[in-house]
Amino acid sequence: MYTFKEVTLLITHYNRSSSLERLLKSFRSNNCVFGGIVxxxxxxxxxxxxxxxxxxxxxxxxxxxTPVNRGLGNNINKGQDAVTTPYTLYVQEDFEPQKGFFRKLQESLEIMEEDKGLDIIRYYSYLLYPYLKPYGKGFSEMYIYPFAPQYKKVYFYSDHPHLRRSSFLEKFGRYKEEGSIDKCEYSMCVSFIRKKGRGLFYNDYQSLFVQNNTEQEPSTLVRSDWTKSKNPVIAFARGVYRQVKYNFDLHLAR
Structure with missing residues (x-):
């Protein structure tokens, strides 16, 4: 049995109750017990x-x-407010842990207890974070330097599954509650970097969780055509825009 009394599992949910049920059953089938579930x-x-x-x-x-839909930022904020344990494992309802995750969660707690400066440990990503240095136990520490050329550096924080200290909102501020899901995540990314957050990234970043978006319960995230286009001219313009905007927001905006 895996017992994590100092961790609350925080799940944000919207219109995907079958996915939520699958996630909860997956934790239970692996004999994983938390100090609380929100x-x-x-x-x-x-x-x-x-x-x-x-x-x-x-x-x-x-x-x-909540009586009305107020967006992902509000959903995370009110969920985090209900957490009473020192650590929070944040997972959206359409993810499912794999066998190797539970041992890594144990190791993560040991790491964060020993290294009090760490704020977050990330377990899943679509892409490898561009700036990493080896840390140990399959993790690397994310780092960033001024005006680094890879614009994906801004994704130091991610809404994908991660372990964090439950004091996270006190240090980095509450999630932005206006605008799109992407703007909510981006705002926290900028805050995390500007307030000098520290985090680890799991090297085999798609082995600990799988994302399940079924035909019956598809992803609720909708992005504009501009952000998805593979047209080389549009892709180039998008890259230049992001590089300029991200560096401005990280280093110059007040």
Whole structure:
């Protein structure tokens, strides 16, 4: 059995109750027990909300709801407010842990207890973070230097599965509650870097979690065509824009 009394599992949810059930069952099937579980819901449809109350009886989590949809930032903020343990494992409902994750979570807690300066340990990403130095146990420490050429440096923080200290909002501020999901994440990325956050990145970054977006419960994230286009001219312009904007926001904006 894996027992993490000092960790609360925080799950943000919106209209994907079957995905949430799969995630919770995955933790249970691997004999993983937390000091608490918080499910923060962003005004899901009635049928999903009813399912959340059923699952609450089965899994014993704390359910935090809202009468109107207020976006991911508010959903994380109110969920984090309900956490009472020293550490928070943040996972969105469409992810599922793999067998190797639980041992890595144990190691992560040991690392964060020993290295009090670490704020976050990241377990999943779409891409390798561009600036890493070896740390140990399969992790690397992320770093950044002024005007580094890789614009993906800004993604020092990520909303993908990670372990963090529950004092995170006190140090880096609350999540932005206006605008899109991407703007919410970007705002926290900038805050994390400007306030000199420290974090580890798991080297085999797609082995500990899988993301499950089914036909019945697809991803709720919608991006503009401009951000997804593979047209070389648009891609070049996008890269230049991001490099200028990200460096301005990180080093010059007040």
């Amino acid at each position: 499910v923060s819901d962003d005004a899901s449809k009635p049928e999903h909300l009813a399912k959340l109350h059923e699952l609450k009886e089965e899994f014993g989590y704390k359910l935090v709801t």
